Every structure is written in C-alpha cells, then in structure tokens.
Amino acid sequence: MAAVSLWLVVLGSIGALYVVANCFRVLRYLSLCLRQPKDLRRRYGSWAVITGPTSGLGRSMAVELARAGLNLVLVGRDRAKLQDVSEKIARCHGVQTKAVVFDLSLVSTPEGDEAMRRLRDAVEGLDVGVLVNNAGVAKPGALYLHEAEVGSLMRIVRVNLQALTEVTAAVLPGMVERGRGAVVNIGSGSAVAMPSFPLYSVYAATKRYVAAFSKSLYVEYKSNGIDVQCQAPFLVETNMVSSAVKSSFYAQFVVTPDACARAAVRWIGHGRLCVPSLAHQVQWWFAGLVPGVIHDAYRLAKNLQQREMFRVLRSARAPKSHPQADEDDKVVVYNKQ
Incomplete structure (x- = not known):
C-alpha cells in the first residue's frame, strides 16, 4: 500500500x-x-533573403520584414509572381528588392547549380542580416509510401531539405564575416509536437531534419553573433493546405498567413525553437498531454480520412504542372522611386 x-x-x-x-x-x-519587437535592421543588417515569397506565409513574412525596414532578396520559381511581389513591396514600403528566379526543386542539378550561383551573386556585397528559409513542399500527402510516385517524394526532399541546406550555406559566410545575422528555418508542428505523422512520412521527416539542423546551427554560430531558429507553425491557411484538410480542424486553430507572419517576425532571435502563433501554442500544449500510442491511432485515422477525400479529388481532376521559369533575366532589381 x-x-x-x-x-x-x-x-x-x-x-x-x-x-x-x-x-x-x-x-x-x-x-x-x-x-517591443527587436529592431531587426539595427540588430542584424539591412537586407533579408526569403525563399517562397510569392504566396501564403512567405509573402506575408516578406511584407512584415519590409514593414520592419529590411530590403529584400526574394527567391522563387515563378518570375512573373516574383516581379509582381517585388514591385508591390517596393512601392508600398519604400525598400529595395531583388528577385532571383530559382526553382528549388532543381537543387543539385546543373540548372540548380546555375541558380545558386545567381543567388550568391545577388547577395554579394549586401548586408544580409536575416535569412528566412520558408519554401516548402507537402504534396503528395495523405498517401502510403508505396502509393506515391518516387519522383514526387524526392521533390519534397530536395525543396524541404537539400535546398534549405544549400541556401543557408550560401548566405551564412557573409553573416560570419560581419559577426551578426539571423537564420529562420520554417519547420512544422507535425514534426516537433507530434510523435508521428502517418501518410505524410517524407514531409514530416524533412521537417524533423529542419528542427535538428537548426538546433545544431544555433549552438555552432551563437558565439559568432548569429541567431539560428526553427519556427514550427501548425495549420496555416496557405496553398499547401487543401480545403479538405482545413475542414477537419477547428477554425480557430487555422491561422491566417498575415497573423502567423506578424507573430513569426516578433519571434526572430528569441530561442532556437518556437511556435509563433498563440493558437498553435495551445495546440502544442494539448498535443503534449496525449500519450503517443493514442496520438498515433488518432492521427492515422484522421489522415486516412484525408486520403479518401484526396482520392476523390484526384479522380475528378487531372494533375497540374507547375510553371517553369524563363531562362533570361533571372535577377531583377526594384527600387522605390
């Protein structure tokens, strides 16, 4: 007794x-x-590099960084969208912008090597204080591994893991030389708060890499005046998240890109791992209360429901190909008049 x-x-x-x-x-x-939020320009430098800035969270973060007074190097695959975002940000916020066309899914190929060279040339001589590795791929999702095309799975790996690593390696040397900087890697709550994320195994695995990569870099470069951080949002209303997935969550836990970006920018430089949104913080707290075995069973059941919804959607429409970047005029500079 x-x-x-x-x-x-x-x-x-x-x-x-x-x-x-x-x-x-x-x-x-x-x-x-x-x-009061940090003065990012004074603390880190006058320029920021951000990948995936043409829609969703990336676009909102680009706007928030410009609102904080940072000039921007925008890195994405769609030249027309990059130009549109660059011109609007320069016009509305009075900052300089550079647009670098780079399909990150081509990293470690001859085309990707050439695009990486253009990125290095674009940041050469700039006081780059902030890097935001935002670009990410989640699709195909809600599939067993044997059901997905290997090429599509490897695209997730190239964008979420390889490209993030190479872009960081391209920007870090300048930060080390100047003795200051901040690297923000966008991870996922599915990797840091949940014991498993079945049917999204490759996506979750790449995001676990992002978290581990960021933690180690935080330790490596803290003494150099460089803050490295993994930000792990949960569900954000972006193109990566289908209406079928969003409908399976409580609306108050689905955060808009603008709200998430405002919180994300405030968190820059505060710790090596964070969940910026308060709504997502609450989800993180509740996720920690659930035993792993129960969570695994629940998550598998929910994702199997998504698998069935996606099966119906895929059968109703043909797959769409993503636009390819033009080969000319890869780097464009815009200044507010």
Missing part, C-alpha cells in the same frame, strides 16, 4: 512539473507579445 502511495506521489509530482513547465512556456509567449 505504501508503495502504491509512493508511486501516486511520484506520478503526481511529474504531472505537476509538466503543467508548471507548460505554464512558463505560455507566460514566456505572453511576455514576448507585450515587449
């Missing part, structure tokens, strides 16, 4: 410590919301 009582005391103590730790996390988040 005494042994049982002892175990109850131990388990109760562990539970209490867990609740206290999560309360401190919430308090830390609230304290950040109340404090």
